[in-house]
Amino acid sequence: MAENKTVKFTIMRQDSENSDAYEEEFEIPYRPNMNVISALMEIRKNPVNAKGQATTPITWDMNCLEEVCGACSMVINGKPRQSCSALVDQLTQPIRLEPMRTFPVVRDLQVDRSRMFDSLKKVKAWIPIDGTYDLGPGPRMPEKKRQWAYELSKCMTCGVCLEACPNVNSKTNFMGPAVFNQVRLFNAHPTGEMNKAERLNAFMEDGGMQGCGNSQNCVQACPKGIPITTSIAAVNREATMQAFRNFFGSDHA
């Protein structure tokens, strides 16, 4: 047994929203099957940096610990991904942890992903079923369609695709790749389809689908393997038709 084996970390830290970022190094004892979160917890138990100086524990976000909630996303060795599924044994050391700077940094590795949820509200990424009386069962969804729609439903709004996208930055108000996928998902639903035009029109406004520059990083980065670029082109096609309907007028729902 390698008793003295250690794991080295270089972590980008930031004490508050507006303070300057700085690097801090850590060296912690190795345990088999560690992931980045268990390592951060180890540092939290004894917040001492690699130079032996006492420091503050590191702040980060987490929740499910099984890559379905999206909360623990951070930039690990240069790539945005979930820290719960980032296994120490598979990473080159020193392991470099940085916050996803596409979002406002709250503290250390914790970011504020509110903009993504605001975008979902903007494009009406839900299915309106509330009424004053029982509307009864909605139309059935074909099984084949359900299968691909299920793949789209895996999105956990983790923010990795926004971090990977060269067009999501402070110079644009592009809502980001994830939104294409949600618009397509809810437009594919037989009941959601009844509000298709509303979602498309909202997503054609400023910051909408036109912000995509086709670098296709999103589909490479997505931890859930969602075919985002297919959703992008599919939504673009729907928007083409919708734009014609808006301009020329149509009785097509």
Next chain:
Amino acid sequence: MAGNREFVNRRLHSLLGVIPIGLFLVQHLVVNHFITGGPESFNKAAGFMGNLPFRIVLETVVIYLPILFHAIYGLYIAFTANSNVNRYGTYRNWMYILQRISGVITLIFIAWHVWQTRVAAAFGAEVSYDMMHDILSSPFMFVFYLVGVLSTIFHFANGLWSFLVSWGITVSPRSQVISTYVTIGVFVVLAFIAVQTLVAFVS
């Protein structure tokens, strides 16, 4: 429709790049290729194009206005990009940044090219074999034209690929792979025509 001006501008930018600018580019390269048949043949073709009826209207509607819009809005698009090819070195991410770089190079080249030929013609110079032969005889200008023309053709071919995605014509991954190969073919064919033309002007 309030608030969708950006959508309309971006789609117009995409459309204008293919129709009419892309079509004009192909036509321009094909007509210039007459030089391979000798100076006489080029002068005849250039004379035909230069003496088309309603020339100034055709130029304005088909060339000047679309290019002006495409160039100005394109600069805005290029400078709002935050390239990250060091993080994602994929083929498409490289094409993304090269599309923006080639766009800027193409704009500089076209501005110079229009000044040197069309603006000169408006002040009385004759667009002919002699004019292009003189320009391209300078090794510096030959390289400048070579880079400029190849950059323009790349920008057109790759832009054709993203046009197909932006308008939702190629949706599936397979269709996007096929259109990648088709647009590479467009680049190779047009680049061959262009290089042959440039070489013919100086030989």
